[in-house]
Amino acid sequence: MTVSLFITCLADMFYPEVGESMVRLLHRYGCEVDFPEGQTCCGQPAFNSGYQDEAREVARRLIRAFEHSDYVVSPSGSCNGMIHHYYPHLFRNEPEWAAKAEAFIAKTYEFSQFMVNVLGVTDLDAEFPAKATYHPSCHGSRLLGIKDEPAALLKGVRGLELVELPHKEDCCGFGGTFAVKMADMSEAMICDKANNVVSTGADVLVGMDMGCLMNIEGRLNKEGRPIRVMHLVQLLEEGVNRRERNRV
Known part of the structure; x- marks a missing residue:
């Protein structure tokens, strides 16, 4: 197709x-x-x-x-x-x-x-040995109803330990223009989100929206937290490549 x-x-x-x-x-x-x-x-x-x-x-x-x-x-x-x-x-x-x-x-x-x-794919034969937590973005989960699909793809990744993010449904505070218009409120929200990410002990934070990931990564970096922030697509491709290398 x-x-x-x-x-x-x-x-x-x-x-x-x-x-x-x-x-x-x-x-x-x-x-x-x-x-x-x-x-x-x-x-x-x-x-x-x-x-x-x-x-x-x-x-x-x-x-x-x-x-x-x-x-x-x-x-x-x-x-x-x-x-x-x-x-x-x-x-x-x-x-x-x-x-x-x-x-x-x-x-x-x-x-x-x-x-x-559409493609009916949940297992990409990927391998990613790490402890990860997942942030469901507001628009994806609330407007599109995306809930099970990212979990299904992550579940199929070998070696990935997925830890529940506390208060995962809370907004990260970005919201595009919201972060500019309501800067103080946005900062309070991202501080809470970053603290929740850190509390999981995860090595990697995974998400599906670049705005959220940019916002969370910026806060984690400001606090000196060595947590890798990745889009779901990046984690899956890196995991696929790792699996192929390990077969050689």
Whole structure:
């Protein structure tokens, strides 16, 4: 099948290696991956700041970019949450674009959802000997309902000890524009999140959204905590490569 990569702004600007890992993993399972160059932001920052007209124009551009794609896959629950949850609202008074938005939504997936629910893959034959804890991002879990898919993929990783994160459902405090507008509250939230991560004794923190990971990693680094922060895609690809090396 042909899959189009929706890279998202944060992955494009700060974490391109996440997109690269995702492409290599999809290739392993027979997917041809393309990259529509017309893609841009999903419109979430403008939408969250109250600029709905501007968000609508950005959304139109994104829909056009992927109009001919069979599947659209992204390493972000946040951007996918924006598409699935708010695009119908943006185009509620425009029947033609509402239909295009629904068609876009129907073929757009967050990475773990696509792997588990579309490809039917839970065990990637990966090996990653470490103690890890998992942070479920707000938009992925609350807007998209992602709960079992990341756990299924992590469970299949040999040597990985997964420890429950206390108060895992609590926001890390990033929230895009929220961290700028409500800086004091955001800082209090990330301090709590970092303390909970440290309390697990984990070597690795795993997540699915670059905004959350960037925020948590920044706090852990500021506190001098030597905990590795990884996107789920990175851990899986590194685990697959380790397993292959150990076979040689």
